[in-house]
Amino acid sequence: TEAHIKATEALRPFNAYITETPEVALAMAKASDERRAKGGAGPMEGIPIAVKDLFCTKDVQTTAASHILGGFKPPYESTVTSNLWRDGAVMLGKVNLDEFAMGSANITSHHGDVVSPWSPGEPGNWSRRIVPGGSSGGSAATVAARAALGATGTDTGGSIRQPAGFTGIVGVKPTYGRCSRWGIVAFASSLDQAGPMARTVKDTAIMLRSMCGFDPKDSTSVDMPVPDFAAALTGDIRGLRVGIPKEYRVDGMPAEIEALWQKGVEWLKAAGAVPVDISLPHTKYALPAYYIVAPAEASSNLARYDGVRFGLRVEGGNLKELYENTRGAGFGKEVRRRILIGTYVLSAGYYDAYYLQAQKVRTRIKWDFDQAFQLCDVILTPTAPSTAFGIGEKMDDPIQMYLNDVFTVPVNLAGLPGMSVPAGVGADGLPLGLQLIGRPFDEETMLKVGAVLE
Numbered sequence: 001t002e003a004h005i006k007a008t009e010a011l012r013p014f015n016a017y018i019t020e021t022p023e024v025a026l027a028m029a030k031a032s033d034e035r036r037a038k039g040g041a042g043p044m045e046g047i048p049i050a051v052k053d054l055f056c057t058k059d060v061q062t063t064a065a066s067h068i069l070g071g072f073k074p075p076y077e078s079t080v081t082s083n084l085w086r087d088g089a090v091m092l093g094k095v096n097l098d099e100f101a102m103g104s105a106n107i108t109s110h111h112g113d114v115v116s117p118w119s120p121g122e123p124g125n126w127s128r129r130i131v132p133g134g135s136s137g138g139s140a141a142t143v144a145a146r147a148a149l150g151a152t153g154t155d156t157g158g159s160i161r162q163p164a165g166f167t168g169i170v171g172v173k174p175t176y177g178r179c180s181r182w183g184i185v186a187f188a189s190s191l192d193q194a195g196p197m198a199r200t201v202k203d204t205a206i207m208l209r210s211m212c213g214f215d216p217k218d219s220t221s222v223d224m225p226v227p228d229f230a231a232a233l234t235g236d237i238r239g240l241r242v243g244i245p246k247e248y249r250v251d252g253m254p255a256e257i258e259a260l261w262q263k264g265v266e267w268l269k270a271a272g273a274v275p276v277d278i279s280l281p282h283t284k285y286a287l288p289a290y291y292i293v294a295p296a297e298a299s300s301n302l303a304r305y306d307g308v309r310f311g312l313r314v315e316g317g318n319l320k321e322l323y324e325n326t327r328g329a330g331f332g333k334e335v336r337r338r339i340l341i342g343t344y345v346l347s348a349g350y351y352d353a354y355y356l357q358a359q360k361v362r363t364r365i366k367w368d369f370d371q372a373f374q375l376c377d378v379i380l381t382p383t384a385p386s387t388a389f390g391i392g393e394k395m396d397d398p399i400q401m402y403l404n405d406v407f408t409v410p411v412n413l414a415g416l417p418g419m420s421v422p423a424g425v426g427a428d429g430l431p432l433g434l435q436l437i438g439r440p441f442d443e444e445t446m447l448k449v450g451a452v453l454e
């Protein structure tokens with residue numbers, strides 16, 4: 001823990017943390033030592049991890065990287081983090097993210113951009129500042145920089161897998177319902193899932209087992225036994241059918257991504273798996289459907305930040321002015337954009353044309369996967385359509401940024417487990433990830449294949 005606290009200090013130019021908690025970490029490590037001395041070590045005993053600042057942590061500031069939650073210290077702990085502490089993990093602090101997890105580059109945080117440890121040049125004096133991906137950019141940066149052994153992430157449309165892919169680490173989004181959402185600041189409740197980010201598939205498997213489990217406090221939490229995910233990593237994938245969806249060959253995808261994908265197929269084939277061509281015909285509608293459903297749910301979830309109950313309050317002459325002043329000052333540009341889109345698509349007269357239509361598309365996308373999983377056991381795709389870009393690039397056009405999520409959002413719309421595994425580097429020397437998608441609640445097969453790929 002001491003070594004990781006030092007590494008965290010050295011990481012400061014990268015702006016990965018919003019709140020460092022070295023005293024908390026040392027106290028937890030001490031308690032962990034005592035448990036170990038008594039022979040009562042848990043599966044995460046003494047492991048220092050970073051927590052995305054979207055998870056409520058009791059008495060420790062939780063901001064969601066928004067000005068509107070500045071100074072908010074929750075009087076409760078999220079279920080996922082309390083599960084990790086129960087199993088012995090140690091909290092290094094709260095890491096940066098896109099504001100309310102809305103973004104793909106960690107550039108919408110009120111607490112500033114996160115810089116990827118892959119950026120060329122000296123820390124603070126980079127020749128190019130590379131994004132770590134988002135929204136779990138702080139989690140990815142701190143794990144990639146070896147300043148934490150793991151980090152929690154959340155994934156609404158790719159926020160665990162894409163930053164993992166951009167920084168050369170492993171990120172796992174479990175099946176919707178595996179991890180409790182209780183105590184996690186809500187973005188889009190029907191899509192949000194927590195998951196682990198770490199350096200190896202095995203580390204994510206161990207961490208995932210601690211994080212998930214039934215929680216009566218989340219009505220969408222699923223009461224199913226939690227498997228020993230690490231035990232599933234047998235290395236034996238002979239005969240497993242790996243689906244290759246033809247619709248993921250999107251226009252304008254760089255040749256190196258296509259080549260990496262092909263290499264992934266070859267690696268799995270060499271290990272005895274059987275590639276099969278599959279079709280997910282509604283793929284092209286996933287992105288537009290996501291960017292209706294997610295903002296719609298966000299606009300509703302974010303209604304609670306009114307200056308009365310949490311964090312920031314900007315006074316006004318009356319209650320309405322207090323709401324307006326607080327929300328006007330507290331939310332950043334991207335969050336305001338989402339609230340406006342969400343409010344629009346839920347309005348009378350537009351609801352049927354947009355929101356209802358998007359929900360129907362969502363069902364089709366789920367059916368596509370159901371059909372595909374008749375023919376295969378796991379699906380292989382690239383994680384993102386490019387390597388990480390520089391801070392300042394793709395930034396004036398939100399649509400360009402949204403296109404980054406083309407391979408990740410269908411998984412959230414269908415509620416499936418997905419993961420990103422580091423699989424090489426691009427011509428620019430930056431990491432590339434491959435994505436695996438599993439059947440609902442079959443993280444084991446997905447992780448097993450992932451461990452063969454890494």
Ligand code: GLN
Nearest residue numbers: 101102103156157158159
């Ligand atoms: N990039 C996507 C968005 O901006 C997904 C973010 C996420 O998964 N939290 O909505």
